[in-house]
Amino acid sequence: MNSYKIIVTAPSGVEGLLRKEMNRLGYTEGLTVGKGGVTFSGGPVDLVRCNTLIRQGERVLVEVGSFPAVTFEELFQGTKALPWEEWLDAEAAFPVAGKSLKSQLFSVSDCQAIIKKAIVQRLQEKYKKVTWFAETGPVYQVEFRITQDQVTIMLDTSGDGLHKRGWRKLSAQAPLKETTAAVMLTLSNWRPHQLLIDPFCGSGTILIEGALKALGAAPGLNRSFACEKWPQVPAALWRQVREEARENAALWQQEKSAELAEMRLEGYDIDANAISMARYHAKLAGVDKYIHFQQRDIKDFRSSKKYGAVITNPVYGQRMGDDQEAAALYRTMGQVLAPLDTWSFYVLTSHPGFEEAFGRKATKNTKLYNGRLECRLYQYHGPRPPRRDRAAEEEGQAEEKQAGGDS
Ligand SMILES: C[S@@+](CC[C@H](N)C(=O)[O-])C[C@H]1O[C@@H](n2cnc3c(N)ncnc32)[C@H](O)[C@@H]1O
Incomplete structure (x- = not known):
């Protein structure tokens, strides 16, 4: 599972700027710009790079799967068929949140409960000895979008939104992101x-x-991300990307010193x-x-x-x-x-x-x-x-x- 669909989300109207920014970070091939973000195929190092280096995106999500559903049963079976055990171990925490737009399954709270139940059943079948998931491990926030009866289920790799750069310690009135x-x-x-x-x-x-x-300066250098605690994203990658980001900033400052x-x-x-x-x-x-x-x-x-x-x-x-x-x-x-x-x-x-x-x-x-x-x-x-x-x-x-x- 070294390549998956990665979605970098952006506010409406900013998608084109985000694509341009990603091009400058070396992502020039295979990007799809859609409403609300930019999608591409990548692996663990791309999760680390996108979280650490992107300035104008909102979050970095990874897709677990996508399927059509117009009934709760289809939503349940479609969710259960996804390879959750490749992401979640028996300790993982997996809260579920999402949105539905122009779809027959419009009750977000019902969809949330069904997706949660389907993941639990899948994991119970995989981790046979576990009867109760205490969810005390790393957090894998499950995000679903149902748009025109197509369900997409993703995991949020960022945790706090990318606008958090790590320096804002005091809360202001009406701050800008x-x-x-x-x-x-x-x-x-x-x-x-x-x-x-x-x-x-x-x-x-x-x-x-x-x-x-x-x-x-890389915007995400002074903060942590949800997927830093995931075994799928090795600690060595974080060290490597952060080190490169520091070196690149030093070179940039030398070049632009005047x-x-x-x-x-x-x-x-x-x-x-x-x-x-x-x-x-x-x-x-x-x-x-x-x-x-x-x-x-x-x-x-x-x-x-x-x-x-x-x-x-x-x-x-x-x-x-x-x-x-x-x-x-x-x-x-x-x-x-x-x-x-x-x-x-x-x-x-x-x-x-x-x-x-x-x-x-x-x-x-x-x-x-x-x-x-x-x-x-x-x-x-x-x-x-x-x-x-x-x-x-x-x-x-x-x-x-x-x-x-x-x-
Ligand atoms: C929307 S806030 C700016 C938020 C800022 N961009 C941030 O991210 O924290 C508007 C600011 O205008 C300031 N302000 C209001 N009237 C002002 C005036 N007459 N002269 C200068 N600043 C004023 C307020 O104190 C407030 O901090």
Whole structure:
């Protein structure tokens, strides 16, 4: 069982960017891009590489099997026929969760119970001496999807979602997912020699993710994954992939040393607690020397720099503050940023009145989800700053075209 179907999930609209990212990691053949993710055939080392190295994906799943079912009996027999003993030993824990869409089997809780029972029966037949599965061993989260009467059963190899990079120790109000920040950075074409500012930085997500990306740091290097405890994924592979990731980051930093020497990121927020948290998180992530954080109201923001990029996720009027307050904030933001006519701006919000309040129509906007909330990334591309690395910038623009955004 050394090759199986691996699914790297991504939020709707991000699949093309994820494919491009996987191409850069060497996955160029046999990728299928579908709604919600990218699928390919791989083995244990690919589970380790995808979990450790992918920045914009959500989770890495491995398929156990797929079959059609319109009755509970078909669901039970189809599940029981799968080779569960190849994954689960007698101690394994196997909670079941899932979703059903446009299918006759629509009761998720019933499907959950039936799948669980079918796995237990299969294991009882294989491990004859075991009468009761205490489930005290490694966790194999079973994920099912039933779409148009086709059942797919997978195991979640990640555990915590890939957005967890290991540095977020304190919980903030309305934080952005690190994976969404990574997508915003990709779509912005930001390059490290360009000043990057987040005037509503909250816990610091965008800037910390930006600095880590610029340093070529593997996003999953400082955390653990569910499948690290699975015997199917040997510990030596984790050591090998982590070692390679560290070496690659060191080489990258050497190659980009001139650009990185100029890297400057600035984060502002009206809330002093948010600023202390952002500073703390940047330190934990090892990027504090690149980021200057300061408490500041957007109305007091000024810059004398000729070029720069603002990438931000201000209040939307839904999750914090109300609608009109958010619009007033966008007006202030529009006025304060108006003199910076050679800068680029990238603003993520779900507020439908953003462009009107900001006072400018975006060059482009791209649909992105912040959790379940549908948002738009309003993109205002300024003139190009003097180039250090034309190839790198053009590569970024090619990535943007993959995003499938609409304007
Ligand atoms: C949606 S949160 C940003 C979350 C951030 N991206 C993160 O991941 O933690 C919006 C932030 O805007 C800040 N804010 C609200 N009004 C502000 C103002 N007038 N000037 C500067 N920051 C403000 C809030 O304190 C909050 O931290």
